[in-house]
Amino acid sequence: MNKYHYPSVAVDIILEKDDNLLLVLRKKDPFKGSLAIPGGFVNEGERVEDAARREMLEETNLNIELVDILGVYSAPNRDPRGHVVSIVFIAKIISGNVTAGDDADSFEWLSIADMIKNRRVAFDHIKIIEDYREWKKSKGTFWSSKQSE
Amino acid sequence: MNKYHYPSVAVDIILEKDDNLLLVLRKKDPFKGSLAIPGGFVNEGERVEDAARREMLEETNLNIELVDILGVYSAPNRDPRGHVVSIVFIAKIISGNVTAGDDADSFEWLSIADMIKNRRVAFDHIKIIEDYREWKKSKGTFWSSKQSE
Numbered sequence: 527m528n529k530y531h532y533p534s535v536a537v538d539i540i541l542e543k544d545d546n547l548l549l550v551l552r553k554k555d556p557f558k559g560s561l562a563i564p565g566g567f568v569n570e571g572e573r574v575e576d577a578a579r580r581e582m583l584e585e586t587n588l589n590i591e592l593v594d595i596l597g598v599y600s601a602p603n604r605d606p607r608g609h610v611v612s613i614v615f616i617a618k619i620i621s622g623n624v625t626a627g628d629d630a631d632s633f634e635w636l637s638i639a640d641m642i643k644n645r646r647v648a649f650d651h652i653k654i655i656e657d658y659r660e661w662k663k664s665k666g667t668f669w670s671s672k673q674s675e
Numbered sequence: 676m677n678k679y680h681y682p683s684v685a686v687d688i689i690l691e692k693d694d695n696l697l698l699v700l701r702k703k704d705p706f707k708g709s710l711a712i713p714g715g716f717v718n719e720g721e722r723v724e725d726a727a728r729r730e731m732l733e734e735t736n737l738n739i740e741l742v743d744i745l746g747v748y749s750a751p752n753r754d755p756r757g758h759v760v761s762i763v764f765i766a767k768i769i770s771g772n773v774t775a776g777d778d779a780d781s782f783e784w785l786s787i788a789d790m791i792k793n794r795r796v797a798f799d800h801i802k803i804i805e806d807y808r809e810w811k812k813s814k815g816t817f818w819s820s821k822q823s824e
Contacts, residue, residue, distance in 0.1 A: 575749075668744075
Protein backbone atom coordinates (compact mmCIF):
# COMPACT_ATOMS: atom_id res chain seq x y z
CA MET A 527 0.00 0.00 0.00
CA ASN A 528 0.93 3.57 -0.58
CA LYS A 529 2.00 5.39 2.57
CA TYR A 530 3.17 8.50 0.79
CA HIS A 531 0.03 10.54 0.32
CA TYR A 532 -0.92 9.57 -3.18
CA PRO A 533 -3.89 7.40 -4.00
CA SER A 534 -3.12 3.82 -4.99
CA VAL A 535 -4.51 2.36 -8.20
CA ALA A 536 -6.44 -0.88 -8.42
CA VAL A 537 -8.52 -2.71 -11.00
CA ASP A 538 -11.67 -4.74 -10.50
CA ILE A 539 -13.24 -6.95 -13.12
CA ILE A 540 -16.90 -7.74 -13.73
CA LEU A 541 -17.41 -11.07 -15.44
CA GLU A 542 -20.93 -12.28 -16.18
CA LYS A 543 -21.88 -15.67 -17.56
CA ASP A 544 -25.37 -17.12 -17.87
CA ASP A 545 -26.79 -14.21 -15.83
CA ASN A 546 -24.37 -14.79 -12.95
CA LEU A 547 -21.39 -12.75 -11.80
CA LEU A 548 -18.06 -14.21 -10.79
CA LEU A 549 -17.35 -13.26 -7.18
CA VAL A 550 -14.60 -14.14 -4.75
CA LEU A 551 -15.14 -14.99 -1.12
CA ARG A 552 -12.33 -13.06 0.54
CA LYS A 553 -10.02 -14.99 2.83
CA LYS A 554 -8.08 -11.92 3.96
CA ASP A 555 -8.93 -8.63 5.57
CA PRO A 556 -10.24 -6.12 4.79
CA PHE A 557 -13.69 -7.66 4.39
CA LYS A 558 -12.59 -11.20 5.22
CA GLY A 559 -15.56 -13.49 4.62
CA SER A 560 -17.30 -11.05 2.30
CA LEU A 561 -17.96 -11.36 -1.39
CA ALA A 562 -16.12 -9.13 -3.84
CA ILE A 563 -15.58 -8.62 -7.52
CA PRO A 564 -12.13 -10.02 -8.38
CA GLY A 565 -9.32 -7.49 -8.71
CA GLY A 566 -6.10 -6.17 -7.28
CA PHE A 567 -3.49 -3.44 -7.29
CA VAL A 568 -1.76 -2.04 -10.37
CA ASN A 569 2.03 -2.22 -10.30
CA GLU A 570 4.23 0.68 -11.28
CA GLY A 571 5.07 0.32 -14.96
CA GLU A 572 2.01 -1.83 -15.64
CA ARG A 573 -0.91 -0.65 -17.76
CA VAL A 574 -4.26 -0.93 -16.02
CA GLU A 575 -5.61 -3.20 -18.75
CA ASP A 576 -2.63 -5.54 -18.28
CA ALA A 577 -3.18 -5.52 -14.51
CA ALA A 578 -6.81 -6.57 -15.06
CA ARG A 579 -5.79 -9.50 -17.26
CA ARG A 580 -2.96 -10.50 -14.91
CA GLU A 581 -5.14 -10.41 -11.80
CA MET A 582 -7.83 -12.53 -13.41
CA LEU A 583 -5.30 -15.08 -14.57
CA GLU A 584 -3.59 -15.18 -11.16
CA GLU A 585 -6.75 -15.25 -9.09
CA THR A 586 -9.09 -17.32 -11.22
CA ASN A 587 -7.03 -19.00 -13.95
CA LEU A 588 -9.18 -17.32 -16.61
CA ASN A 589 -7.96 -15.58 -19.73
CA ILE A 590 -10.21 -12.61 -20.31
CA GLU A 591 -10.90 -10.02 -22.96
CA LEU A 592 -11.75 -6.51 -21.79
CA VAL A 593 -15.04 -5.23 -23.20
CA ASP A 594 -15.53 -1.81 -21.62
CA ILE A 595 -14.72 0.38 -18.63
CA LEU A 596 -17.71 0.58 -16.30
CA GLY A 597 -16.28 3.40 -14.25
CA VAL A 598 -13.67 4.73 -11.87
CA TYR A 599 -14.41 4.55 -8.13
CA SER A 600 -12.36 6.72 -5.83
CA ALA A 601 -14.30 7.70 -2.71
CA PRO A 602 -11.51 8.05 -0.13
CA ASN A 603 -13.27 5.82 2.42
CA ARG A 604 -14.06 2.93 0.07
CA ASP A 605 -11.06 0.89 1.29
CA PRO A 606 -10.08 0.94 4.98
CA ARG A 607 -6.39 0.52 4.04
CA GLY A 608 -6.18 3.94 2.41
CA HIS A 609 -7.26 5.87 -0.64
CA VAL A 610 -7.61 3.44 -3.53
CA VAL A 611 -8.76 4.50 -7.00
CA SER A 612 -10.30 1.50 -8.72
CA ILE A 613 -10.81 1.21 -12.45
CA VAL A 614 -13.61 -1.28 -13.05
CA PHE A 615 -13.56 -3.23 -16.30
CA ILE A 616 -16.29 -5.37 -17.83
CA ALA A 617 -14.78 -8.49 -19.36
CA LYS A 618 -15.62 -11.78 -21.01
CA ILE A 619 -13.90 -15.14 -20.81
CA ILE A 620 -11.59 -16.20 -23.61
CA SER A 621 -10.43 -19.49 -22.09
CA GLY A 622 -9.84 -21.31 -18.83
CA ASN A 623 -11.80 -22.71 -15.93
CA VAL A 624 -12.12 -20.99 -12.58
CA THR A 625 -9.76 -22.27 -9.90
CA ALA A 626 -8.99 -20.55 -6.61
CA GLY A 627 -5.78 -18.53 -6.43
CA ASP A 628 -3.77 -16.88 -3.68
CA ASP A 629 -6.19 -14.16 -2.64
CA ALA A 630 -9.46 -16.02 -2.35
CA ASP A 631 -10.91 -19.00 -0.56
CA SER A 632 -13.38 -19.77 -3.26
CA PHE A 633 -15.41 -18.42 -6.12
CA GLU A 634 -19.11 -18.23 -6.62
CA TRP A 635 -21.29 -17.43 -9.56
CA LEU A 636 -24.19 -15.40 -8.20
CA SER A 637 -26.97 -13.44 -9.82
CA ILE A 638 -26.97 -9.69 -9.28
CA ALA A 639 -30.17 -9.97 -7.26
CA ASP A 640 -28.72 -12.66 -5.01
CA MET A 641 -25.54 -10.68 -4.53
CA ILE A 642 -27.37 -7.51 -3.54
CA LYS A 643 -30.04 -9.11 -1.37
CA ASN A 644 -28.46 -11.96 0.48
CA ARG A 645 -24.79 -11.51 1.20
CA ARG A 646 -22.08 -9.44 2.79
CA VAL A 647 -20.32 -7.57 0.04
CA ALA A 648 -16.90 -5.93 0.33
CA PHE A 649 -15.86 -2.32 -0.33
CA ASP A 650 -18.31 -0.34 -2.51
CA HIS A 651 -19.00 -3.33 -4.72
CA ILE A 652 -22.77 -3.09 -4.22
CA LYS A 653 -22.67 0.39 -5.77
CA ILE A 654 -20.49 -0.95 -8.59
CA ILE A 655 -22.90 -3.80 -9.30
CA GLU A 656 -25.88 -1.43 -9.23
CA ASP A 657 -24.06 0.74 -11.76
CA TYR A 658 -23.35 -2.34 -13.84
CA ARG A 659 -27.06 -3.19 -13.84
CA GLU A 660 -27.67 0.33 -15.15
CA TRP A 661 -24.92 -0.11 -17.75
CA LYS A 662 -26.62 -3.25 -19.07
CA LYS A 663 -29.70 -1.17 -19.79
CA SER A 664 -28.20 1.99 -21.21
CA LYS A 665 -24.37 1.84 -21.18
CA GLY A 666 -22.58 4.95 -19.96
CA THR A 667 -19.82 5.30 -17.39
CA PHE A 668 -19.93 5.76 -13.63
CA TRP A 669 -18.01 7.17 -10.66
CA SER A 670 -18.40 7.18 -6.88
CA SER A 671 -20.56 10.29 -6.59
CA LYS A 672 -22.63 9.72 -9.72
CA GLN A 673 -26.18 8.59 -9.02
CA SER A 674 -27.59 5.75 -11.04
CA GLU A 675 -30.76 6.77 -12.80
CA MET B 676 5.29 12.97 -8.09
CA ASN B 677 5.30 9.54 -6.61
CA LYS B 678 8.79 8.23 -5.91
CA TYR B 679 7.66 5.08 -4.15
CA HIS B 680 6.91 2.68 -6.96
CA TYR B 681 3.23 3.15 -7.34
CA PRO B 682 1.64 4.82 -10.34
CA SER B 683 0.36 8.36 -9.79
CA VAL B 684 -3.20 9.28 -10.69
CA ALA B 685 -4.18 12.21 -12.89
CA VAL B 686 -7.30 13.48 -14.60
CA ASP B 687 -7.63 15.14 -17.99
CA ILE B 688 -10.74 16.83 -19.26
CA ILE B 689 -12.10 17.08 -22.79
CA LEU B 690 -14.28 20.11 -23.31
CA GLU B 691 -15.79 20.78 -26.72
CA LYS B 692 -17.73 23.87 -27.74
CA ASP B 693 -18.84 24.80 -31.24
CA ASP B 694 -16.73 21.97 -32.70
CA ASN B 695 -13.58 23.15 -30.95
CA LEU B 696 -11.65 21.65 -28.07
CA LEU B 697 -10.26 23.63 -25.17
CA LEU B 698 -6.49 23.16 -25.06
CA VAL B 699 -3.75 24.63 -22.92
CA LEU B 700 -0.40 25.80 -24.23
CA ARG B 701 1.95 24.42 -21.59
CA LYS B 702 4.34 26.86 -19.97
CA LYS B 703 6.20 24.19 -17.98
CA ASP B 704 8.05 21.01 -18.77
CA PRO B 705 7.34 18.30 -19.63
CA PHE B 706 6.18 19.33 -23.10
CA LYS B 707 6.72 23.05 -22.55
CA GLY B 708 5.33 24.87 -25.57
CA SER B 709 3.06 22.00 -26.58
CA LEU B 710 -0.71 21.83 -26.54
CA ALA B 711 -2.48 19.60 -24.07
CA ILE B 712 -5.91 18.77 -22.78
CA PRO B 713 -6.31 20.50 -19.41
CA GLY B 714 -5.81 18.34 -16.32
CA GLY B 715 -3.65 17.60 -13.31
CA PHE B 716 -2.87 15.23 -10.48
CA VAL B 717 -5.39 13.76 -8.06
CA ASN B 718 -4.68 14.41 -4.39
CA GLU B 719 -4.88 11.75 -1.73
CA GLY B 720 -8.37 11.80 -0.26
CA GLU B 721 -9.84 13.46 -3.35
CA ARG B 722 -12.27 11.69 -5.65
CA VAL B 723 -11.21 11.73 -9.29
CA GLU B 724 -14.42 13.51 -10.32
CA ASP B 725 -13.72 16.24 -7.75
CA ALA B 726 -10.14 16.55 -9.02
CA ALA B 727 -11.45 17.07 -12.56
CA ARG B 728 -13.80 19.85 -11.48
CA ARG B 729 -11.13 21.45 -9.26
CA GLU B 730 -8.46 21.40 -11.97
CA MET B 731 -10.78 23.00 -14.51
CA LEU B 732 -11.79 25.70 -12.08
CA GLU B 733 -8.18 26.38 -11.07
CA GLU B 734 -6.73 26.26 -14.56
CA THR B 735 -9.49 27.78 -16.66
CA ASN B 736 -12.00 29.42 -14.31
CA LEU B 737 -14.76 27.19 -15.71
CA ASN B 738 -17.37 25.32 -13.73
CA ILE B 739 -17.96 22.03 -15.50
CA GLU B 740 -20.32 19.11 -15.41
CA LEU B 741 -18.88 15.66 -16.08
CA VAL B 742 -20.67 13.83 -18.88
CA ASP B 743 -18.78 10.57 -19.30
CA ILE B 744 -15.45 8.82 -18.85
CA LEU B 745 -13.68 8.50 -22.20
CA GLY B 746 -11.06 6.10 -20.91
CA VAL B 747 -8.11 5.39 -18.67
CA TYR B 748 -4.61 5.86 -20.12
CA SER B 749 -1.72 4.22 -18.34
CA ALA B 750 1.09 3.34 -20.73
CA PRO B 751 4.14 3.64 -18.45
CA ASN B 752 6.03 5.87 -20.91
CA ARG B 753 3.23 8.38 -21.53
CA ASP B 754 4.69 10.89 -19.05
CA PRO B 755 8.48 11.37 -18.81
CA ARG B 756 8.18 12.13 -15.07
CA GLY B 757 7.05 8.63 -14.19
CA HIS B 758 4.13 6.28 -14.45
CA VAL B 759 0.94 8.32 -14.50
CA VAL B 760 -2.50 6.76 -14.84
CA SER B 761 -4.84 9.34 -16.34
CA ILE B 762 -8.61 9.17 -16.14
CA VAL B 763 -10.02 11.19 -19.03
CA PHE B 764 -13.43 12.78 -18.56
CA ILE B 765 -15.67 14.38 -21.15
CA ALA B 766 -17.31 17.50 -19.73
CA LYS B 767 -19.50 20.45 -20.58
CA ILE B 768 -19.43 24.00 -19.30
CA ILE B 769 -21.89 25.04 -16.61
CA SER B 770 -20.61 28.58 -16.12
CA GLY B 771 -17.57 30.80 -16.35
CA ASN B 772 -15.26 32.25 -18.97
CA VAL B 773 -11.84 30.89 -19.73
CA THR B 774 -8.98 32.73 -18.08
CA ALA B 775 -5.41 31.51 -17.75
CA GLY B 776 -4.41 29.98 -14.42
CA ASP B 777 -1.17 28.85 -12.81
CA ASP B 778 -0.22 25.99 -15.07
CA ALA B 779 -0.74 27.42 -18.52
CA ASP B 780 0.35 30.35 -20.61
CA SER B 781 -2.79 30.51 -22.61
CA PHE B 782 -5.77 28.62 -23.91
CA GLU B 783 -6.88 27.90 -27.41
CA TRP B 784 -10.05 26.52 -28.89
CA LEU B 785 -8.98 24.28 -31.76
CA SER B 786 -10.81 21.82 -33.97
CA ILE B 787 -9.79 18.18 -33.66
CA ALA B 788 -8.43 18.28 -37.21
CA ASP B 789 -6.32 21.36 -36.49
CA MET B 790 -5.03 19.85 -33.28
CA ILE B 791 -3.96 16.62 -34.93
CA LYS B 792 -2.53 18.08 -38.11
CA ASN B 793 -0.80 21.27 -37.21
CA ARG B 794 0.59 21.38 -33.72
CA ARG B 795 2.90 19.86 -31.18
CA VAL B 796 0.76 17.93 -28.74
CA ALA B 797 1.87 16.78 -25.28
CA PHE B 798 1.85 13.28 -23.77
CA ASP B 799 -0.46 10.78 -25.54
CA HIS B 800 -3.11 13.41 -26.10
CA ILE B 801 -3.26 12.76 -29.84
CA LYS B 802 -4.31 9.17 -29.09
CA ILE B 803 -6.84 10.47 -26.56
CA ILE B 804 -8.34 12.88 -29.08
CA GLU B 805 -8.49 10.18 -31.75
CA ASP B 806 -10.36 8.00 -29.26
CA TYR B 807 -12.66 10.92 -28.49
CA ARG B 808 -13.41 11.27 -32.21
CA GLU B 809 -14.37 7.57 -32.18
CA TRP B 810 -16.47 8.08 -29.02
CA LYS B 811 -18.45 10.82 -30.76
CA LYS B 812 -19.45 8.30 -33.42
CA SER B 813 -20.15 5.23 -31.33
CA LYS B 814 -19.46 5.89 -27.62
CA GLY B 815 -17.56 3.19 -25.77
CA THR B 816 -14.51 3.45 -23.55
CA PHE B 817 -10.81 3.38 -24.32
CA TRP B 818 -7.38 2.55 -22.87
CA SER B 819 -3.78 2.89 -23.98
CA SER B 820 -3.47 -0.43 -25.81
CA LYS B 821 -6.97 -0.46 -27.29
CA GLN B 822 -7.06 0.28 -30.99
CA SER B 823 -9.66 2.70 -32.29
CA GLU B 824 -11.81 1.13 -34.95
